Amino acid sequence: MEWKLELILFVLLSVMAVFSAIMMVTRRSPINSAIFLIINFFASAGIYLLLQAQFIAVIQVLVYMGAIMVLVIFVIMLLNLQDESKLSEQFSYKKLTSLLLSVLLFCLLGFSVFFGFSGKFTSISGEAEKLGTAESLGKELVLAYSVPFEIAGLLLLAAVVGAVVLAKKSFD
Amino acid sequence: MLEGYIPIFIIIFISAAFAFLNINLSSLLGPNRPNKEKLSTYESGMEPIGTAHDRFSIKYYMVAVSFIVFDIEVVFLYPWAVSFLNFPKPEMIYSFVIGLIFIVVLAVGLIYEYKKGVLKWD
Numbered sequence: 434m435e436w437k438l439e440l441i442l443f444v445l446l447s448v449m450a451v452f453s454a455i456m457m458v459t460r461r462s463p464i465n466s467a468i469f470l471i472i473n474f475f476a477s478a479g480i481y482l483l484l485q486a487q488f489i490a491v492i493q494v495l496v497y498m499g500a501i502m503v504l505v506i507f508v509i510m511l512l513n514l515q516d517e518s519k520l521s522e523q524f525s526y527k528k529l530t531s532l533l534l535s536v537l538l539f540c541l542l543g544f545s546v547f548f549g550f551s552g553k554f555t556s557i558s559g560e561a562e563k564l565g566t567a568e569s570l571g572k573e574l575v576l577a578y579s580v581p582f583e584i585a586g587l588l589l590l591a592a593v594v595g596a597v598v599l600a601k602k603s604f605d
Numbered sequence: 606m607l608e609g610y611i612p613i614f615i616i617i618f619i620s621a622a623f624a625f626l627n628i629n630l631s632s633l634l635g636p637n638r639p640n641k642e643k644l645s646t647y648e649s650g651m652e653p654i655g656t657a658h659d660r661f662s663i664k665y666y667m668v669a670v671s672f673i674v675f676d677i678e679v680v681f682l683y684p685w686a687v688s689f690l691n692f693p694k695p696e697m698i699y700s701f702v703i704g705l706i707f708i709v710v711l712a713v714g715l716i717y718e719y720k721k722g723v724l725k726w727d
Binding site: 482488492495496499500501503504507510511567568569570571572574575576579582583585586587589590592593594596597600601 | 610665671673680684685689691692706710718
């Protein structure tokens with residue numbers, strides 16, 4: 434069993450990811466939820482690393498754990514959630530429907546992943562280690578996907594302009 | 606194949622252990638004689654008013670949004686820069702132009718922010 438170390442790491446990381454995801458959803462304080470979300474992102478970064486996607490793993494840590502979490506915490510601060518107990522709802526049909534729909538969606542995803550991929554893709558290809566580097570990604574990005582690359586730039590520009598327009602009143 | 610990551614794991618482990626130890630050792634080794642004054646919120650000698658969960662100025666949020674946008678720009682520029690030197694000459698020029706357009710598009714966003722006074726603090 435040459436996969437021993439990978440298997441142990443995968444089990445550890447996936448338990449960490451599922452545990453932190455459950456904790457994130459069930460916490461009462463939004464800041465506690467945010468901290469568990471960071472742990473979840475960290476565990477998924479580790480799983481990306483096990484799949485030989487080194488660049489994606491680093492980006493997961495840099496962008497999701499760094500930048501996106503800053504945004505999430507800023508939104509929590511801006512919303513001024515003084516009394517969190519006010520946010521909790523009573524049991525209602527609305528809640529029951531959303532619970533049933535979530536369970537249904539979870540089953541659908543689980544079954545399709547299980548029957549679609551079970552038995553297939555059991556090992557990582559030998560080229561994966563080379564494909565996951567920043568260098569091979571950059572080559573593909575610039576030569577094969579140069580138009581989507583520029584469109585991504587325009588999308589980021591739209592994000593800057595959108596944020597400025599939405600917050601404009603305070604600057605005039 | 607995971608052997609190459611062992612130094613990174615060691616760094617992560619040492620930094621996590623260092624942070625954990627520093628926080629917990631000081632409370633373990635230091636004397637612990639709490640009283641009402643010591644346990645109250647420190648606010649430079651003033652009586653604390655309200656909670657720490659206060660509303661922030663939108664300016665902080667604008668800085669956070671700009672940070673994310675330019676962070677993602679770096680994510681795109683990093684593979685572009687790494688692959689750049691290994692191209693043959695015509696592809697190198699093409700790659701340079703592509704990257705330049707990308708940077709100019711985002712520079713327009715930065716200039717727009719600057720002109721709108723988003724980055725101004727007074």
